[in-house]
Amino acid sequence: xxxxxxxxxxxxxxxxxxxxxxxxxxxxxxxxxxxxxxxxxxxxxxxxxxxxxxxxxxxxxxxxxxxxxxxxxxxxxxxxxxxxxxxxxxxxxxxxxxxxxxxxxxxxxxxxxxxxxxxxx
Amino acid sequence: xxxxxxxxxxxxxxxxxxxxxxxxxxxxxxxxxxxxxxxxxxxxxxxxxxxxxxxxxxxxxxxxxxxxxxxxxxxxxxxxxxxxxxxxxxxxxxxxxxxxxxxxxxx
Numbered sequence: 086x087x088x089x090x091x092x093x094x095x096x097x098x099x100x101x102x103x104x105x106x107x108x109x110x111x112x113x114x115x116x117x118x119x120x121x122x123x124x125x126x127x128x129x130x131x132x133x134x135x136x137x138x139x140x141x142x143x144x145x146x147x148x149x150x151x152x153x154x155x156x157x158x159x160x161x162x163x164x165x166x167x168x169x170x171x172x173x174x175x176x177x178x179x180x181x182x183x184x185x186x187x188x189x190x191x192x193x194x195x196x197x198x199x200x201x202x203x204x205x206x
Numbered sequence: 207x208x209x210x211x212x213x214x215x216x217x218x219x220x221x222x223x224x225x226x227x228x229x230x231x232x233x234x235x236x237x238x239x240x241x242x243x244x245x246x247x248x249x250x251x252x253x254x255x256x257x258x259x260x261x262x263x264x265x266x267x268x269x270x271x272x273x274x275x276x277x278x279x280x281x282x283x284x285x286x287x288x289x290x291x292x293x294x295x296x297x298x299x300x301x302x303x304x305x306x307x308x309x310x311x312x313x
Contacts, residue, residue, distance in 0.1 A: 130307070144301050145301065
């Protein structure tokens with residue numbers, strides 16, 4: 086079964102760093118892009134960025150460029166989303182998702198269960 | 207930046223109604239458009255890709271159309287399980303963009 090399993094919920098203080106993960110299984114991890122999507126409480130979906138684990142090619146939405154870092158470790162089939170200094174406005178659910186077409190940043194047909202990040206002093 | 211604008215933001219409908227949601231792109235995206243359904247507390251679910259291709263396992267009452275800058279998602283006969291929020295997403299450009307969402311409520 087193709088699936089993406091994300092790391093658990095996090096509660097952090099402003100200024101702290103954080104790295105959340107998304108582990109792929111049931112498919113060739115290096116052959117598909119993996120994207121990250123933010124959903125702030127009660128709000129819509131926001132496309133953050135996407136990485137191709139095969140060569141680490143990474144694209145960011147301008148809204149998130151410089152605010153987060155997307156990376157991947159193909160040896161353990163895991164993608165990451167990290168912050169160096171969290172803000173209260175980073176409080177949101179974060180989803181990883183995989184496009185349905187190999188080697189193409191296509192529509193997302195496989196989604197992780199989401200990781201809730203809460204940033205509060 | 208390609209902006210995606212959905213309308214309406216909220217839609218009240220009854221079981222059995224035909225429902226249409228519109229998504230407009232700020233510039234041409236060819237047919238590189240997807241539609242998702244999201245229910246509270248759940249991850250989004252892909253319904254339609256490449257503007258009009260039905261994802262495997264999705265009921266045939268869902269259909270998509272359009273190309274260029276104007277797209278529609280149609281539910282031919284609304285079912286109780288369809289009350290949810292729907293999002294369009296373009297994947298034509300270097301980065302993707304979602305519409306702001308359309309909440310389909312019970313009338």
